[in-house]
Amino acid sequence: xxxxxxxxxxxxxTYGGEIDAVIALIYYVTLAxxxxxxxxxxxxxxxxxxxxxRRATYVAGERLREAAWILVPVAVVLVxxxxxxxRGGPVWAKVKTTMPPTELTIQVTAKQFNWxxxxxxxxxxxxTEDDRQFDNELHVPVGKPVRLVLKSKDVIHSLFxxxxxxxxxxxxxxxxxxxxxxxxxxKYELPCAELCGFGHSGMKAWLYVHSPEEYQKWVNEQWAxx
Amino acid sequence: MRESxxxxxxxxxxxxxxxxxxxxxxxxxxxxxxxxxxSLGLFWxxxxxxxxxxxxxxxxxxxxxxxxWGEVGPETYNVxxxxxxxxxxxxxxxPILLGAFGNFLIPLMIGARDMAFPRLNMLSVWVFAxxxxxxxxxxxxxxxxxxxxxxxxxxxxxxxEYTGVNWxxxxxxxxxxxxxAAFLMGGVNYxxxxxxLRVPGMTFFRLPLVIWQQLxxxxxxxxSVGPLIAGAVMLLLDRIIGTHFYAAEGGGDPLLWQHLFWxxxxxxxxxxxxxxxxxxxxxxxxxxxxxxxGYRWIIYxxxxxxxxxxxxxxxxxxxxxxxPRLAMPFxxxxxxxxxxxxxxxxxxxxxxxxxxxRFDTPMLWALGFIAMFIVGGLTGIFNGSAPADIYISDTYFxxxxxxxxxFSSVVFGGFAGFYFWFPKMFGRLLSEPLGKIxxxxxxxxxxxxxxxxxxxxxxxxxxxxxxxxxxEYLVPHQWxxxxxxxxxxxxxxxxxxxxxxxxxxxxxxxTAPKNPWEANTLEWTAPSPPPPLNWGATLPVVYRGAYEYxxxxxxxxxxxxxxxxxxxxx
Numbered sequence: 001x002x003x004x005x006x007x008x009x010x011x012x013x014t015y016g017g018e019i020d021a022v023i024a025l026i027y028y029v030t031l032a033x034x035x036x037x038x039x040x041x042x043x044x045x046x047x048x049x050x051x052x053x054r055r056a057t058y059v060a061g062e063r064l065r066e067a068a069w070i071l072v073p074v075a076v077v078l079v080x081x082x083x084x085x086x087r088g089g090p091v092w093a094k095v096k097t098t099m100p101p102t103e104l105t106i107q108v109t110a111k112q113f114n115w116x117x118x119x120x121x122x123x124x125x126x127x128t129e130d131d132r133q134f135d136n137e138l139h140v141p142v143g144k145p146v147r148l149v150l151k152s153k154d155v156i157h158s159l160f161x162x163x164x165x166x167x168x169x170x171x172x173x174x175x176x177x178x179x180x181x182x183x184x185x186x187k188y189e190l191p192c193a194e195l196c197g198f199g200h201s202g203m204k205a206w207l208y209v210h211s212p213e214e215y216q217k218w219v220n221e222q223w224a225x226x
Numbered sequence: 227m228r229e230s231x232x233x234x235x236x237x238x239x240x241x242x243x244x245x246x247x248x249x250x251x252x253x254x255x256x257x258x259x260x261x262x263x264x265s266l267g268l269f270w271x272x273x274x275x276x277x278x279x280x281x282x283x284x285x286x287x288x289x290x291x292x293x294x295w296g297e298v299g300p301e302t303y304n305v306x307x308x309x310x311x312x313x314x315x316x317x318x319x320x321p322i323l324l325g326a327f328g329n330f331l332i333p334l335m336i337g338a339r340d341m342a343f344p345r346l347n348m349l350s351v352w353v354f355a356x357x358x359x360x361x362x363x364x365x366x367x368x369x370x371x372x373x374x375x376x377x378x379x380x381x382x383x384x385x386x387e388y389t390g391v392n393w394x395x396x397x398x399x400x401x402x403x404x405x406x407a408a409f410l411m412g413g414v415n416y417x418x419x420x421x422x423l424r425v426p427g428m429t430f431f432r433l434p435l436v437i438w439q440q441l442x443x444x445x446x447x448x449x450s451v452g453p454l455i456a457g458a459v460m461l462l463l464d465r466i467i468g469t470h471f472y473a474a475e476g477g478g479d480p481l482l483w484q485h486l487f488w489x490x491x492x493x494x495x496x497x498x499x500x501x502x503x504x505x506x507x508x509x510x511x512x513x514x515x516x517x518x519x520g521y522r523w524i525i526y527x528x529x530x531x532x533x534x535x536x537x538x539x540x541x542x543x544x545x546x547x548x549x550p551r552l553a554m555p556f557x558x559x560x561x562x563x564x565x566x567x568x569x570x571x572x573x574x575x576x577x578x579x580x581x582x583x584r585f586d587t588p589m590l591w592a593l594g595f596i597a598m599f600i601v602g603g604l605t606g607i608f609n610g611s612a613p614a615d616i617y618i619s620d621t622y623f624x625x626x627x628x629x630x631x632x633f634s635s636v637v638f639g640g641f642a643g644f645y646f647w648f649p650k651m652f653g654r655l656l657s658e659p660l661g662k663i664x665x666x667x668x669x670x671x672x673x674x675x676x677x678x679x680x681x682x683x684x685x686x687x688x689x690x691x692x693x694x695x696x697x698e699y700l701v702p703h704q705w706x707x708x709x710x711x712x713x714x715x716x717x718x719x720x721x722x723x724x725x726x727x728x729x730x731x732x733x734x735x736x737t738a739p740k741n742p743w744e745a746n747t748l749e750w751t752a753p754s755p756p757p758p759l760n761w762g763a764t765l766p767v768v769y770r771g772a773y774e775y776x777x778x779x780x781x782x783x784x785x786x787x788x789x790x791x792x793x794x795x796x
Contacts (some may be wrong), residue, residue: 008685049585056515056783058778095616096616154388198390200690201303
């Protein structure tokens with residue numbers, strides 16, 4: 001129960017490991033604080049329980065020398081905070097504010113309660129004849145960055161892939177860019193993570209990560225006519 | 227008891243004997259108004275708790291009939307999620323922690339005979355009762371109650387066709403508006419009373435900390451609620467006359483609501499937390515027989531945390547679609563808020579150092595609050611880190627986090643205050659053994675219910691889904707949902723000793739003395755329960771701070787705020 005890192009699902013994205021490392025850093029820091037503070041707390045409770053003939057000692061904690069007992073641990077908290085921020089900043093920037101060069105852009109449109117996955121086809125452009133739409137199926141090649149453009153037709157949805165450590169809310173009226181690069185072929189669930197109406201529970205797509213050969217085969221099958 | 231015609235009393239109209247209606251219903255007495263808030267809060271706690279149990283049953287054993295309720299469809303599940311959150315935050319936590327304790331304690335602890343504006347105070351509780359009625363009615367209108375989440379994000383909440391809920395959601399907004407009006411009236415009263423009606427000698431730095439926490443919480447509420455009211459008016463206009471404040475197709479922006487909601491919403495968290503912290507801070511010194519550690523530093527920390535709470539709101543929106551460059555600044559301010567709260571928690575623990583700790587029931591609850599809130603505070607750092615939040619947001623990890631903070635505030639903090647001040651409120655003592663059984667059972671089953679939710683959240687279970695079995699990756703973890711639900715049922719059963727204790731005490735409990743805990747603050751100098759106008763002809767005078775316990779060179783280990791010392795031998 002306490003070994004939280006074991007509960008994360010298998011990571012299959014290039015940046016997932018870095019997100020997990022931030023989670024692990026926070027986990028070990030907070031776990032240490034948990035045992036330290038509750039240890040001191042428990043020790044005080046036993047050591048200073050009421051006993052006959054012993055009075056409490058008058059300590060107001062107002063003078064700096066006394067306050068320092070806890071100002072020092074508070075300073076440690078501050079340092080740890082900045083450590084966590086410093087470690088987290090670059091990870092956030094990599095996942096959310098930068099976009100690696102990609103060959104494949106896929107448009108994901110959410111609506112109550114389905115995902116419409118639109119591929120630009122061989123010409124690489126949306127709005128042309130060879131666009132193909134798939135419902136609730138996202139096919140991508142392994143080892144290639146994939147750019148997503150996220151749109152919604154009605155309410156706010158959120159595209160979540162536990163295995164990719166990917167989550168992005170989708171807001172009507174906006175086209176939100178996002179990306180990921182999968183590292184392992186397989187079939188993974190893509191639930192909606194934002195309450196979107198009575199069909200929210202069960203609104204999900206499947207992510208198919210193919211090996212390069214299989215992906216090419218899938219592309220050839222889908223665009224055989226064009 | 228009370229001298230008639232005493233000069234200090236004639237600013238208030240009063241009669242020695244008031245009828246039933248003036249005493250129990252249309253009362254302007256701050257103590258009765260506090261009890262009215264308490265009763266309404268406890269009523270809603272029962273409703274909100276039962277909704278939670280229906281939800282938990284559905285999560286553990288999806289699509290089976292809930293005993294006494296029937297099967298829960300997805301529409302109903304969304305109503306349960308929404309109304310449980312709304313009720314617990316606005317109709318349980320606020321009326322109990324702010325409404326009940328604020329009203330009861332502020333005048334008694336500062337030496338005032340009542341609030342500054344007693345009639346406004348009565349209006350406050352009656353507007354809150356009206357808000358309660360409106361919320362209750364919203365369950366029974368065609369289309370059912372609100373189902374867009376307690377956060378009510380548009381466009382889901384802005385158009386009838388997205389949820390199928392029409393008047394239920396309009397009434398939900400109206401109930402909020404009335405509730406805010408009630409607490410605005412209460413807040414004006416709290417601030418005015420504490421500033422203007424302090425008894426001679428009661429300087430700001432001699433106020434008990436619970437008063438400081440109430441005042442800070444009230445100030446946060448007054449400063450933050452305006453934007454949300456504006457937001458709610460726009461939401462209502464979108465719904466009723468088809469404006470486009472939140473509709474992208476008409477040039478509006480759905481994210482505007484989230485900014486307004488969370489600009490209020492994060493201070494609101496502290497509106498609930500701070501009064502609970504205050505209750506615990508006032509219970510600790512009495513039972514450790516020591517001054518609180520670093521009184522002034524705690525006040526500064528509280529104000530700092532309150533100030534910071536206004537610049538952290540977007541941590542609820544890291545993956546919302548707002549400009550991602552905003553995330554790290556908000557992540558830094560958010561994690562910074564751990565500094566003042568770490569100070570307060572450490573000060574609570576340091577108060578125990580070299581104390582003489584009495585483990586009476588109020589103290590057990592206060593200690594339980596410390597232990598549980600530390601867990602909730604630490605897990606907040608996961609959510610506050612923007613990159614970690616990419617994975618964690620909208621999962622049960624968040625649910626576990628805020629139940630460890632809010633449940634520990636309302637239940638552990640609230641019961642600490644309730645068991646501590648019950649003798650003063652009702653003039654009777656509670657049973658200690660029953661109180662201790664209540665505490666230990668609640669502590670155990672609280673953890674059985676909520677601790678495993680961290681784990682299933684890390685495994686990726688989303689909030690607000692009605693059926694976890696619809697996701698293949700969650701099926702192997704379903705046993706956790708069963709454990710949490712069984713824990714929740716036992717947690718509910720753990721409240722039986724509390725009900726028995728209160729009923730038994732009110733009917734046949736021992737009469738409470740003036741000061742059963744040997745505490746220093748002014749409310750313990752009034753009779754239990756205090757009469758209207760609280761003290762006889764003369765008010766107490768204050769000579770010192772609230773936490774002078776175990777002073778050297780004194781035989782007793784406590785020194786009340788109002789006791790004049792002829793000559794200090796020091």
